Amino acid sequence: MLILTCPCCGVTGEETEFHAGGQAHLQRSGPGASDEAFEAYLFARENPRGVHFERWRHANGCGKWFHAARCTLTLEVFGTYSAQTTQPPQEVLDAIAKRRPGWTEGGK
Amino acid sequence: MSDATSALNGAAYHGYVEVQEAGLRGMITLRGDLASVDIKNVATGLGGVDFPAQGHCNWVEDRGIAWMSPDEVLVMVPHSEVPAALETARNVLSGQHHLAVDVSDARAVFVLRGAGLREVLAKLAPVDMSPEAFPAGHFRRTRLAQVPAAFWLGEDDSAQVICFRSVAQYVFDILSHAARPGGEVGLYR
Numbered sequence: 001m002l003i004l005t006c007p008c009c010g011v012t013g014e015e016t017e018f019h020a021g022g023q024a025h026l027q028r029s030g031p032g033a034s035d036e037a038f039e040a041y042l043f044a045r046e047n048p049r050g051v052h053f054e055r056w057r058h059a060n061g062c063g064k065w066f067h068a069a070r071c072t073l074t075l076e077v078f079g080t081y082s083a084q085t086t087q088p089p090q091e092v093l094d095a096i097a098k099r100r101p102g103w104t105e106g107g108k
Numbered sequence: 109m110s111d112a113t114s115a116l117n118g119a120a121y122h123g124y125v126e127v128q129e130a131g132l133r134g135m136i137t138l139r140g141d142l143a144s145v146d147i148k149n150v151a152t153g154l155g156g157v158d159f160p161a162q163g164h165c166n167w168v169e170d171r172g173i174a175w176m177s178p179d180e181v182l183v184m185v186p187h188s189e190v191p192a193a194l195e196t197a198r199n200v201l202s203g204q205h206h207l208a209v210d211v212s213d214a215r216a217v218f219v220l221r222g223a224g225l226r227e228v229l230a231k232l233a234p235v236d237m238s239p240e241a242f243p244a245g246h247f248r249r250t251r252l253a254q255v256p257a258a259f260w261l262g263e264d265d266s267a268q269v270i271c272f273r274s275v276a277q278y279v280f281d282i283l284s285h286a287a288r289p290g291g292e293v294g295l296y297r
Contacts, residue, residue: 013235017250
């Protein structure tokens, strides 16, 4: 059971109050992109065993989208943060580094 | 013209907690920049209470304001005052990016009374209902069993629950079931 804190309304709730929205920080490949890039944007998703960045929506609450960094293996939540960003904030990266020494973003 | 009627017309259940549909309640969804002075003035002017802090509801007698999300409050007024209240909101906020809409007939309100109401709500919502974690005046949007709902507690062993009108019967049934005599758990005593 995941316990998430919505950064928009400050409520800490368990996962049935939220709805998962898939991988976070996707970069859109739109008109002008190659077929391969567009296909990757549509279909290729990370499925890591470990640290993962996801989109979540506080569906039974304030209704806002936000991002969460968590471990897919232990369900540990490293932090939640605003969806209005293209990068995880430094404090979330610091929290991950503290709990998962040696982890690098994209380094697998 | 036909008379306005609330979803369950004041239905009541007398368990170890009293469950009562509150009847007609004027409710106005007000969305916009909650830091805006005009939005705050409209909300407090109509709601008749102080502007609530994040995650809180201020409620006195038959008026109140509930903090719904970072850009939304629910202003509650007597049902008959809603058209005038909307008119006021539109006049004050004209030219500003905002939304003020009458949701009175899209919602149902229940009042719970009794010492055991915290555990009745705890049976249905994934919320820590202990007095330390959820004191009176806190406002929580969450789910009750399978449907979205919101509630807050008053100072006097009462709670109010708001849900969509379409699920009013369901919410009444699950609240009544949770409040059945013999179902006391003895939490939070």
